Amino acid sequence: MKIENIKTEFPIFDEKIQNNDLVYLDSANSSQKPKVVADKINEFYTKQFSNVGRSVHYLAVAATNLYENTRSSVQKYINAKDKNEIVFTKGATEALNLVANTLGQKYLNEGDEILITELEHHSNYVPWHFLRKSKNIKINFAEVNDNGDISIEDIEKKITSKTKVIAITHLSNVTGAILPVKEITDLAHSKGIIVVIDGCQGAPHLKLDMQDLDCDFYAISCHKMYGPTGLGVLYGKKKWLEELPPYQGGGGMIREVKKDKISYGDLPNKYEAGTMATAQVIAFDQSIKFMESIGIENIMKHEADLVEYGQELLQKNNSVKLIGSPKNKGGVLSFTLEGVHPHDIATILDEDGVAIRAGHHCCQILHDKLNIPASARASVGIYNTKDDLDKLNDSINNCKKIFNLK
Amino acid sequence: MNLKELYQEIILEHGKNPRNLGKVHEFNKDAKGHNPLCGDNVHVYLKLNGQKIVEDISFEGSGCAISMASASIMTDLIKGKNEHEAKEIVEDFLGMIKENPDLKSEYLKDDEKTKLMCLSGVKQYPMRVKCATLSWHTLTSAMDNSKEITNTES
Structure with a gap:
């Protein structure tokens, strides 16, 4: 099975979510299900x-x-x-x-x-x-x-x-x-x-x-x-x-x-x-x-490409602060936006069909250490594409606009 | 459209520059509130005088624009009210956020009602209602002198 067309194996991506195509970036929370399952x-x-x-x-x-x-x-x-x-x-x-x-x-x-x-x-x-x-x-x-x-x-x-x-x-x-x-x-x-x-x-x-x-x-x-x-x-x-x-x-x-x-x-x-x-x-x-059928090596390469792309994209976006830059990084992009609480970010992104998680992600010890009450998190799965990450970035820009950020 | 109703200018402004942030000097009632879902914390302080009038009120805490604006607007208009009036206003506000189309309390002036109605956009976001109500529940705990931490999940 080719990873490029894998979205078609997941029926949820045929659905309109609040009139939007679904950009699902919450797989670290739970992944979507292929039709076979x-x-x-x-x-x-x-x-x-x-x-x-x-x-x-x-x-x-x-x-x-x-x-x-x-x-x-x-x-x-x-x-x-x-x-x-x-x-x-x-x-x-x-x-x-x-x-x-x-x-x-x-x-x-x-x-x-x-x-x-x-x-x-x-x-x-x-x-x-x-x-x-x-x-x-x-x-x-x-x-x-x-x-x-x-x-x-x-x-x-x-x-x-x-x-x-x-x-x-x-x-x-x-x-x-x-x-x-x-x-x-x-x-x-x-x-x-x-x-x-x-x-x-x-x-x-x-x-x-x-x-x-x-x-x-x-x-x-x-x-x-x-x-x-x-x-x-x-x-x-x-x-x-x-x-x-x-x-x-x-x-x-x-x-x-x-x-x-x-x-x-x-x-x-x-x-x-x-x-x-x-x-x-x-x-x-x-x-x-x-x-x-996709192959774990292909999955790993696909997700590593996505993380690299997403990291570059968000790093270029001023106001966005990425959390963690470990040498070996999996498909998780946690971030904060100067002046906007993660829950406000998540609500605004949701309106654009971009599903992320906001909160402490069941890691309060870490958030205390980072001295932040919460963070926003976009996480990828096999069905995500670079286009999804572009939409994430666009929606973050929309968020900045609402909050009058530069 | 919905987002514009939720994030009205007045909400963003109060969220950014919350009024009555800090600790009231010589407060005699206080309570803490916590929303475990998002980790928001709020601490409400009151100074009630002998006639049970809220002489001063403030809050400490951090949270989203909705929760900060809600606490800011709440403290602004509770100041100067007596305990009975304050309790009725809390009930009126919670009723409006939950189900009522508008505010009914005679203790609220028209401009105060208009200000509070700016928070009504949150009704369309069930997951965010708790952000708007946390400080209000906490105010009730403070007035009742409850020692327990107000928790949006209980």
């Missing part, structure tokens, strides 16, 4: 539906096969060693909560330290904060530098003899910084530290290879990967998923239940309690196939 959800519910992993009738077996096919596709896509290292969750948030909670139950003790960064999304901070409250675990922060980046030197500096876990983002959803996760993992492992990566922004935009990266956990948000909402993936090394306790109890995750004794099921069932987001899992297979 929406169609699969419909097909499953209308022609193939059954619960999975329980009954023995024809539909149940067929649905179970579809469900497990997605697990195999994800395993292949991220090059995990074992299919059972792929756990479905209700989102990346739940995946990170699962890791923090179960490490807290079995592995971490009072006084242990977790190292995160000032770039982290709240979902890779608050779950660790729970452990700070319940187990007296200390949280340290690697500092963001002037480029909006985290240096491996600062990570190294913040590691102490008590550091047990390093939990970091792969790609910042505000500055776009792509962190050197492989180097950080190597460093951490040389000191016996567990590595948890928040891959929400990494997975949709970067090539993933779990065996090469060697991290212990990697959390994925499926709705940012052109897939359904309500679904995440937790990659976890088999030895950890086997050793750690379950996260939630219920049907499907048990082996045997007696009045005085309960034993838990094998992987991955152990972590998939209750009826899962079945239709979403099954449709997510189409997202993976869709991305594979």
Whole structure:
């Protein structure tokens, strides 16, 4: 599939949004869905539906096969060693909560330290904060530098003899910084530290290879990967998923239940309690196939071109101040406009059909550090074009006009 | 067209040069407000005298043009009103932003009503209504001496 014509695969771009063609620049928040994904959800519910992993009738077996096919596709896509290292969750948030909670139950003790960064999304901070409250675990922060980046030197500096876990983002959803996760993992492992990566922004935009990266956990948000909402993936090394306790109890995750004794099921069932987001899992297979048909190298090149173009465009626009100029930057262009609050920017852009996000993007620690209450963020996906970024810039100029800026 | 209604000259002017920004000297009532969706904060200060008249009122905070202009216009016209009048005006304003086509309170002069109606453009932007109402909810908390932070999400 050619990336140049990819917009035609997404039905939403046929719609008029408030009489405008949609310029969708909010993919870091959530991506639009290709027709194949929406169609699969419909097909499953209308022609193939059954619960999975329980009954023995024809539909149940067929649905179970579809469900497990997605697990195999994800395993292949991220090059995990074992299919059972792929756990479905209700989102990346739940995946990170699962890791923090179960490490807290079995592995971490009072006084242990977790190292995160000032770039982290709240979902890779608050779950660790729970452990700070319940187990007296200390949280340290690697500092963001002037480029909006985290240096491996600062990570190294913040590691102490008590550091047990390093939990970091792969790609910042505000500055776009792509962190050197492989180097950080190597460093951490040389000191016996567990590595948890928040891959929400990494997975949709970067090539993933779990065996090469060697991290212990990697959390994925499926709705940012052109897939359904309500679904995440937790990659976890088999030895950890086997050793750690379950996260939630219920049907499907048990082996045997007696009045005085309960034993838990094998992987991955152990972590998939209750009826899962079945239709979403099954449709997510189409997202993976869709991305594979374009090719991650092509996606990366396309988005890198867009970021370069957008950065140049906005840098030339006086009054616009870009946030973060990391050496390796993903498809995120966060900015402020002198004298105009980001919410006013977003409302005015919306009127031109340009959808961006304004606010702190669930990164209050970072915005406090930058000493701004909020920022405006344009983020790209595979369907965006340079024309979209031109429209962004035109709309920013309209914003300046309304606010009487030069 | 809609944008012009939302960002009228008076809103932009109050947003840029908000009146009564700062802390009232010897205030005796205050409250904080917070909008977690956009991170906007506002702190409203009041000085009520023995006759329960708002002798002075001010606010601190940062936010979008709508929220700053709303707080600025609010403090301007609440000054000098008594507590009862102020509460009725708050209710009238919130009712107008929510559903009523116009303002009804007899405590508002015509020119004050005209000024407040400049904020009515926000009705067409449901996500922005909270920007216009945060300072008003916070004023109510201050008058009630509530210790809790006013939160647009609760």
